[in-house]
Every structure is written in C-alpha cells, then in structure tokens.
Amino acid sequence: MKSLGFLLLFSIVAFGQNQYPKDYFRSPLDIPLQLSGNFGEFRPNHIHSGFDFKTQKKEGFNVYAAADGYVSRIKISEVGYGKAVYITHPNGFTSVYGHLQSGFGPVEKFIKNEQYKAKSYEIDVNLNPNDLLVKKGDTIAISGNTGGSDGPHLHFEIRDTQSEKIINPMYFGFDTVITDFKRPNINSLWVYPLDENSIVNQSKRPISVSLSLQDDGSYLAEKVSATGKIGFGITATDFDDVSWNANGTFRTQTYLNGKADFGYQFDTFSFDETRYVNALIDYERYKKLGQRVQKLFMKNPYPLSVIKPGIENGVITVSNNISQTYRIEVADFSENISKIFIPIQYSDLPAKVAEVPITSKYFIKSKKENMFSLENVTVNFPANTFYDDFYMNFEVKKGILQLHEDIVPAHTNFSITFEDSISTQKDRDLMFIGLIDGKKVNYYNTKRYKNSFTIYTKYFGEYKLFKDGTPPKIKPDKSIGGKWISNLNELKFTISDNLSGIKSYDGYLNGKWILLEYESKTKKLIHRFSDGIVAEGKNDLKVVVTDNVGNSTIFETQFFRSQKP
Numbered sequence: 001m002k003s004l005g006f007l008l009l010f011s012i013v014a015f016g017q018n019q020y021p022k023d024y025f026r027s028p029l030d031i032p033l034q035l036s037g038n039f040g041e042f043r044p045n046h047i048h049s050g051f052d053f054k055t056q057k058k059e060g061f062n063v064y065a066a067a068d069g070y071v072s073r074i075k076i077s078e079v080g081y082g083k084a085v086y087i088t089h090p091n092g093f094t095s096v097y098g099h100l101q102s103g104f105g106p107v108e109k110f111i112k113n114e115q116y117k118a119k120s121y122e123i124d125v126n127l128n129p130n131d132l133l134v135k136k137g138d139t140i141a142i143s144g145n146t147g148g149s150d151g152p153h154l155h156f157e158i159r160d161t162q163s164e165k166i167i168n169p170m171y172f173g174f175d176t177v178i179t180d181f182k183r184p185n186i187n188s189l190w191v192y193p194l195d196e197n198s199i200v201n202q203s204k205r206p207i208s209v210s211l212s213l214q215d216d217g218s219y220l221a222e223k224v225s226a227t228g229k230i231g232f233g234i235t236a237t238d239f240d241d242v243s244w245n246a247n248g249t250f251r252t253q254t255y256l257n258g259k260a261d262f263g264y265q266f267d268t269f270s271f272d273e274t275r276y277v278n279a280l281i282d283y284e285r286y287k288k289l290g291q292r293v294q295k296l297f298m299k300n301p302y303p304l305s306v307i308k309p310g311i312e313n314g315v316i317t318v319s320n321n322i323s324q325t326y327r328i329e330v331a332d333f334s335e336n337i338s339k340i341f342i343p344i345q346y347s348d349l350p351a352k353v354a355e356v357p358i359t360s361k362y363f364i365k366s367k368k369e370n371m372f373s374l375e376n377v378t379v380n381f382p383a384n385t386f387y388d389d390f391y392m393n394f395e396v397k398k399g400i401l402q403l404h405e406d407i408v409p410a411h412t413n414f415s416i417t418f419e420d421s422i423s424t425q426k427d428r429d430l431m432f433i434g435l436i437d438g439k440k441v442n443y444y445n446t447k448r449y450k451n452s453f454t455i456y457t458k459y460f461g462e463y464k465l466f467k468d469g470t471p472p473k474i475k476p477d478k479s480i481g482g483k484w485i486s487n488l489n490e491l492k493f494t495i496s497d498n499l500s501g502i503k504s505y506d507g508y509l510n511g512k513w514i515l516l517e518y519e520s521k522t523k524k525l526i527h528r529f530s531d532g533i534v535a536e537g538k539n540d541l542k543v544v545v546t547d548n549v550g551n552s553t554i555f556e557t558q559f560f561r562s563q564k565p
Helices: 106-118 271-280 283-289
Strands: 035-037 051-054 062-064 069-076 083-088 093-103 123-126 139-143 153-160 185-193 207-209 211-213 219-221 224-237 251-256 259-265 316-318 324-331 337-346 362-364 370-374 377-381 390-392 394-397 400-403 414-419 431-437 440-443 447-449 452-457 461-467 473-476 490-496 502-509 512-514 517-519 524-528 537-547 552-561
Touching: 069 093, 069 106, 083 139, 093 106, 106 123, 106 139, 185 211, 185 219, 185 324, 185 337, 224 251, 224 324, 316 324, 316 337, 370 394, 377 400, 400 414, 414 461, 431 452, 473 552, 490 502, 490 537, 502 524
Parallel strands: 219 337, 224 337
Antiparallel strands: 035 051, 051 153, 062 139, 069 083, 069 123, 083 093, 093 139, 093 153, 185 207, 185 224, 211 219, 224 316, 251 259, 251 324, 324 337, 362 390, 370 377, 377 414, 394 400, 400 461, 414 452, 431 440, 431 461, 447 452, 473 490, 490 524, 502 512, 502 537, 517 524, 537 552
C-alpha cells in the first residue's frame, strides 16, 4: 500500500441509474472465480447481498483490493461477516470483503491496534479517508471462515456509497468471468387458493401442478381448474458454467393473458428490506420441509423494492365462462430463460381436500396490536408484526410457554414477559428467558424489573424462565502449567457454558490485557504470541470467562517461553 494524495483519489464520480463501470473492479482473488452463492438468492431471514466466492475448501488465499480507494470501515464480529473490511472507492461505490481469516500488512496492524485499544476482539471502526489508502491489487486480507460462515469462502459485495444499497456485482463486469449459457431450472410449480371461497383442482389447500417438458425447452403445466382468487409459486435454481452448484435466479416475471403481471428482479436493494424474503417465500413449507417456494403473488402488499407487483399483486380471479392463460418466465443474468405455460379454466366442482382445521381461539390481526395473557405470561404483538392474519396456538404448561410454532414469520420484534413471585432475589439475579430448541436452550437478552422478565424476539416456539447457577468451563488445548512452551506460536483454549452461553472473555499476561480471538463455531479462544505481549522466561497467565447471567470462571497458570531464535 502506498500513501496517495487524497485529492487525487476521492473526487466523486456521479453515475446515473444502471451506469455501472464494467472494467473498474478487479477480482478480489487470484484463483478462478466460482460461486457458492450469488446475489439475490434466498437465505434464512434474508436475501443474499453479494457473491460468495469459493476458496477451494480452504483458508489462506490473498484477498486483493478490487480498486483504488481507502479502507473506510473494519468490523470484527463473532457472527455475521466475521472479520470484514470495507473499501470506499472514488467512483461512488464501496466494496466489502467478509469472513476473513485476518487482515494483511497495514490493515492487520490497524485491526490489532484497535482491538488492544478497545480491549475487545469485537470492534466496529469507521476510518478517515487518509488513514488507510489502498491501490487496486493491494493485498488487504487473508481469506478465511470467520463469523456466520458454513465453510471457507470470501463474501464479496458492492454497495452504493451514499445510499448503502447493495448492487448485483454482475453489473460491474463479473459476468465476463462467471459465464452462463444454461437456462435456470424450474423444479416445481404450486398453486394456492387465497381465500375461503377459493378452490383449486378440488382442493382448498396449496397443491403442486405437474409439468411436461416440451421440445423447445419450455414447460407445459397441467390444466388448473379453479374458482375464486388463486396465486402461483415456483421453486427454481440456476447453474452457471464455472461454479457447478445450484444458485439463485435473477429475474422472475409472470404474464396473465399476455400482459406482464407480478415479477421481481435482483438488481439492487437495501438491507432494511431483506427480511421480506420471509413474505416472498412460502415460509411454512420452508420451515417444515426445507423447500423455498417463491410466491408469485402478495395477499397483503409489502415494500420489497425488487418486486413489480402488477395490477392485482399477482392475485388471479377465476370466474365463470372465462378461460385464462398464465406464463412464468425465469431468467438468469445472462438472459437464459425458462418458461412455463399454464392453462386456467373455471370449475365449480366441490373441494375434496378441505382447509386445515382451526383449533385455536387466538386470532392475530396483523395490522393491529395484539396482547394475550395466560397464568404468569404475557405476549404483546405490536401492529404490523406479521404479514398476514392467522390463528395462533397459545398455552402455558408447567412453566413453559408454548407459543405457536415457527411456521409464521414475524417481520419485527414482539415481547414476552414472565412474572416470577416465588424465587428469591439471589435466584432472580441468575435467571433469563430462553427458547427451547430440542436439547439446546437459546439465550435471549432478558430485561428485568422487580419480578418481571421480558425479552424481544421474532420467533415462535417454546419459551421458559431458566436459572443458570453454573459458571463456564475453560480448558487449555495443551497442558502448559509450569512448562517451557517456546515451540508454540499461540495459546488455545476451549470454552463452553451449559445454559446461558458465553458473554465475555478476557486474558492477561503478566497483568497486561491480551487479545483472545473467539471462534464460536469451534468454541476456541486463541492468543497469538506474535502480538508481542509475552515476556522472555516466566509468564503469569490469567483467563476470565463470564456467561450471560454473570457467572465467571478464572483460569490461572504460569508458563515459560523464550523468544530468542
């Protein structure tokens, strides 16, 4: 990296809509680019905001600045993007590099300085334009697997610097190296009756529709016989020529009687919108079967900017003596298109498959505030917590709140409050509300006022008031007590907590705070001697780990180490 004149670099170049530079950004890696995830594909509770580049199932590749600019933000987190570097460029865009193993050179030095200054592994620092200037092709980091990554890869994205909207990297010329001559795959077609008077193929529940492949590569669906209001959904994936795995599609457009109707295209969107993926898919089917059916209609409109809703938000009304034709086109960025043709006709045949019976007396009106109480538990849903109205299961048994099941998505938080008039003050200090997840308990940050405990959550399930009186565990991966460990480059510990989970961790060498990097996937704490804190000869080590209700464990030992070659 070189010091560059700021005035030379950072005059902002204005670009009109879709005027994206095709040859401005280089690849952030020097290996062949392959995607394990593309822009706009559906993920749990969000729409993917960039590219996930494969790194040959391993860490350690150089990550390069995609263009001239300055490092404008560094965020280190146990979750999310893990270790992430942001570079702001003089053309009005910002590139983001996530799940890094470490920074490189001046970037890594800056990270360590900030972590030691904050006495924290997790940091989020905004930099000034002259702090860390970079040139196109400078090594800024090493690829890794930190944060919420399921395997080694590099997350890469491009944002509009001013609006912070994420933009499909394909618009910046990456389509020339990630070539694609294959049509998307349409794997299934579904049709939904949308109100109590609707029937589809004699069913009042969603059903699949058979598809027949035609000679021209299109699909012809079996005839849909219906009455009332209906909507369609599909499952679809796309393969490019170099990645060899299924990714998301770029554009879906429907046509009713030849006219464009409901559709969406993944050009750009904001992070505020991304949770609407739960409204766009059949959430219940996804939670039960792991299948993401993309709904091509909106019963209740929601503000996801990639959607072009059409006249009736994709809802089709089937009436007597009116036959209709419906077409679905699914495209990738390279304009390879797959089509389904669906004939629709009116039918007054009665339903053979009835609606799912309603067993609950608790009805949620999504547009209004709803509050329910049983025994010592109160649940409050603010207005617009949910996308649609529904009947909710609500019980309290043996101190456990059984709150529906996770088949209805919440867009915003709702509150759960437990009252406890039995426990002592000492016990209450150790209590929290947790979500029961099989044999695990997911801790929620619990606010307490006298004998009331409250959390905010977006998930249905089973909740209970727990007491955690057991401190965390600390176990060194190698025995070091009283030993010379000159051959080791790092200290490594496994930490765990049996209930509320780890909140904080601190280490000290000879009374000085040391950086402990925490990898939640492996539950490992690591201190690297290259930080320069370790002393020649004898060293006193202290590690303190605290759980979420305040129980602490202290590990202390003494070891010897020589720094001499």
